[in-house]
Amino acid sequence: MTFDPSISIGVLGGGQLGRMMIQSAMNLNLEVACIDPDPNAPCKNLASHFVNGDITNYDEVLAFGEGCDVITVEIENVNIEALEELERRGKKVFPQPNVLKIIKDKGFQKQFYLDHNIPTSDFVLISKKEELTRHKNLLPAANKLRTDGYDGKGVQIIKTEADLDKGFEAPSLLEKFVDYQKEISVIVARNEKGEMSTFPVVELEYHPEQNLVEFLFSPSEIDLSIRNNARELAKKVISEFDMVGLLAVEMFVTKDGGLMVNECAPRTHNSGHHTIEGNITSQFEQHIRAILNLPLGDTSVKGSAVMINLLGHPNHSGHARYEGLAEAMEITGMHLHLYGKKITKPFRKMGHLTLVGDDLTALKTKARALKESIKIIA
Template structure:
């Protein structure tokens, strides 16, 4: 096989995931085109060709993808019908449109798990808010929009019957809370040859109000048996989808040590950002390897790592300024990633920092202090 860096790669979405994908693609002398509805998207100044367009519009996606050899995504909310047509025209589309169609709808995604004997939490379909009244026996639970939710949006935590008015009017699911000890994530890659590899299991800690990851700890400190089963489960999920690309599989570890799949994302993911410095191969390079049917990279860790999401201050909206970044950069093992977003708003993902070192407990202590000292204000 001869590697040809002139292959044309198109990415639907121009956010921070696309930006970091481009940064990795540069190492292979690959050029990436992006389309995004934001004229100042993070990818704008890095992409070899940037289109300000609607990734949910059939004609715009078709026109963007037609000159490309390979099309991929950095967000699920895209026009699947256009991707299906591009696939019929002989384009490589990874993840495949059929996978995107299922995963972008949380209801179809959960039903897929049931249909393929993949352990997941109890849930019901909700058509309108008043339907929630019929399922008070499932509380406490999470009400999730079936489509268009992301970064904690489209999720309402409902603990009591008095809180049912917080539910969504649009089609959604009600998902019973799981009594868990840890939330973990496994990122698995698969190429067209069917080769698979998983990244080591990581632990996630969420913001108590915004349902956003605040901290990521790598590697996970859960039992080796659970880690092995989690990696096997992630391989099972991507195999059942027959998917090519990168799949982030978020799971619950229950109090009795069992595993349940919470959600998955068919793309690079927030739970893999630490791999840029913390692993031999980053998730972004691995995604490129997978969609180009190249050998998959070594996923071993270089040491311990903690990732902190940098979120917009809850009281600030406007041109972003960063407090505490200069002090953070003086810490050994610290790596700062800012996403090129000029404007901040409450809880917007503006960047992340990764701490790498030998001792995970020491890194955790440093990370918690950093979380308080770095502020994104206007």
């Protein structure tokens, strides 16, 4: 097989995921173009070609994709019809538009799990808020917008009937809470040849109010049998989608050791950021390998890792300043990634830290202290 680095990759979305993908692509001498509605998107100064455009607009996505050999995404909210047309014109589009169409709508996504015998929690589809009162038997539950939700936005917790008024006045789903012991994630890759590879299971800890990942722990400390089952379940999900690319599959480990798929993301994901330093192959390189139909890389861990999301301070908006980073940089095994965002907003993802070492327990203690010492203010 001959590798040709002149192939042109186009990414819909120019945020931090695209930025880290470009950084990985540079090691393979690949050029990556990006389109994003933000004129100062994190990818702007790294992309070989940057287009300030609307990724939900048919004509703009079509024009952008015409100049690329392979088109991929770093966010699901894109114009599917334009991607379908690009595919008809012979362009490689990964993940495939039919997969994106299902996953970008949480209602379609949950129904897909039911139709393919993939374990998931009980749910009902809601068209408007008043319908919530008919399904009080599902409480406590989460009300999720079917589309446009991200980074914890588009989710309302409905614990009791008194919370029903918090529901969304838009198409959504009501999803019964799962009595779980752990929230985990498995990232799985699949190329056009059908070769698959999973990253080791990681555990996720969420911010109690914002539904954002606050800490990630790798490798997971759950039982080996559960870890093996989770990796096989992730393979089943990507195989049922017949998807090419990278898929992050978030799951609940129930109290009896069972698994339920919560939701998935057909792209690089927050639950794989630690792989840059913590694994032999990063999720970003693996995604590139998958969409170019290259051999998939070794996903073995190099050691223990803890990832911390760096979020904007809840009371600050404006030009970002970072308190406590200089002190954090004195810590052995600490790796800093800032996302090129000049403006901070409450709970905006501004970067992440990864701590690597031999002792996961010690790393967790360091990580919790670091979380308290670093503040992103304006």
